Amino acid sequence: MQDKKGLDRYTELIWRPFFEDIFACVVGKRILDAGCGNARYTSQLVDCNDYSGLDKKVTPFVTEVGDAEDMPYTNGCFEEVIALGLLDYSNPHKTLSEINRVLKMGGTLNIMVPNFCNPYHWVSMLFGVGGKARYSRGEMECHIINHGFMIHNTVVGGFSFYVPGKRLQEAFIPLWGVLDKYLGSSMGMNIFMEAEKVENV
Secondary structure (H helix, E strand, O other): OOOOOOOHHHHHHHHHHHHHHHHOOOOOOEEEEEOOOOOOOOHHHOOOOEEEEEEOOOOOOOOEEOEOOEOOOOOOOEEEEEEEOOHHHOOHHHHHHHHHHHEEEEEEEEEEEEEOOOHHHHHHHHOOOOOOOOEOHHHHHHHHHHOOEEEEEEEEEOOOOOOOOHHHHHHHHHHHHHHHHHHHHHHOOEEEEEEEEOOOO
């Protein structure tokens, strides 16, 4: 799968196997996929869970059109909240506060944000491309902890740059894989965190 920017295939190679492992044991839960979009990494959860998809735009996976900063759900109604590529398009305090509110005590948050340490994101910020915010690992850890969560797992990965042209993109995939192996843990494209709700905020 490859979008117009050409990063999808590499992103899929790096992250899809990772999320398939993470979500393989998520069965029979009430899940909120916040900012679900086209559910690129989460569609596997729809049939085996009580799945709710929240987004501002209608897609086949959206069950409720709404804003992540003001979610249309009752307190503590979900066992798991997934927010992949959401926080860079929304206010982090409002969004994380709402996630905390709708997640039951002991529930799980899986969240992924762009890594500020990746040089690609410095360039994209300079030209105003993509979401409104990028985060360092330390900054994200503070956000998560300050909003009532205990972090269980953090992964940084996906070192890459945009390369124009499909053939050139294909040629660069092995290089990005090597760079990800050596630089991904500090300068990867994205930061993924798995956290548990331990207090109401």
